[in-house]
Amino acid sequence: MVFFYIIVGMLFGSFFLVVGMRMPKGESIITPRSHCEECGHVLKWYELIPVLSFVFLKGKCHKCGKKLSYLYPTIEIASGLLFGIAYLVYGMSYELIAMMIISGLLLIIFVSDLKYYIILDEPLVVASILILGFKWYYFGFKVMVLSLLSGLIVFAFMYIIKLVGDKVMKRESLGGGDIKLSFFIGVILGVQLSFVALVVGSLMAFPYAFYIIFKNKAREIPYGPFLIAGTMIVFYLQDYISLILKP
Ligand SMILES: [Zn+2]
Numbered sequence: 001m002v003f004f005y006i007i008v009g010m011l012f013g014s015f016f017l018v019v020g021m022r023m024p025k026g027e028s029i030i031t032p033r034s035h036c037e038e039c040g041h042v043l044k045w046y047e048l049i050p051v052l053s054f055v056f057l058k059g060k061c062h063k064c065g066k067k068l069s070y071l072y073p074t075i076e077i078a079s080g081l082l083f084g085i086a087y088l089v090y091g092m093s094y095e096l097i098a099m100m101i102i103s104g105l106l107l108i109i110f111v112s113d114l115k116y117y118i119i120l121d122e123p124l125v126v127a128s129i130l131i132l133g134f135k136w137y138y139f140g141f142k143v144m145v146l147s148l149l150s151g152l153i154v155f156a157f158m159y160i161i162k163l164v165g166d167k168v169m170k171r172e173s174l175g176g177g178d179i180k181l182s183f184f185i186g187v188i189l190g191v192q193l194s195f196v197a198l199v200v201g202s203l204m205a206f207p208y209a210f211y212i213i214f215k216n217k218a219r220e221i222p223y224g225p226f227l228i229a230g231t232m233i234v235f236y237l238q239d240y241i242s243l244i245l246k247p
Helices: 002-025 052-056 071-090 094-116 121-139 141-169 176-216 224-245
Strands: none
Touching: 002 071, 002 094, 052 071, 071 094, 071 224, 094 121, 094 176, 094 224, 121 141, 121 176, 141 176, 176 224
């Protein structure tokens, strides 16, 4: 069954990638069909098999030889793993469906931020409402309100970091999208674990930042994908992390 969910996750992964690539540009998600960005070659069904196609095509468009983005297999594998882990943790349940949806929404943001430095509002709103709804349904109104407050606290914290950062660096230090994303992190993890996620995400961002700033002379890096990775890691390991945090 875990294997089945990994496969389903990989198939959905291709879809999340298309949404993340097209939604920020205001393009339709359904048409045109998946094609090579370079020569417009419409991909056949056997060129659309997650991961396998990428391996068989040796990471190139078979018509024009243009290199395909490593984002394709990366997102497909990440999606497969997230679906598989969600099944392992929750079994057949509503939580499983919720976590599959949330994983997808986060992967969409992951792609759009990495590619265009845009963190879409819609997936964040839907994911936050889903989590708050679940907290209310399973743990009561009080817990839901606490989650909401946690979101606002983490949001405010990041906003202050941005204000200070902007002053010190004399330019935009954190994007507005990163701060909105922090609200969701607070909602799903609570205040304490959110800070763990922020640290984990930042630690992962550092090597990438050094690489991209020195190699491409870039002036900004997408922070969202690292925050999302940190959040998912902390979310699934929270029981172990709580043990360390408790006296
Ligand atoms: Zn091509």
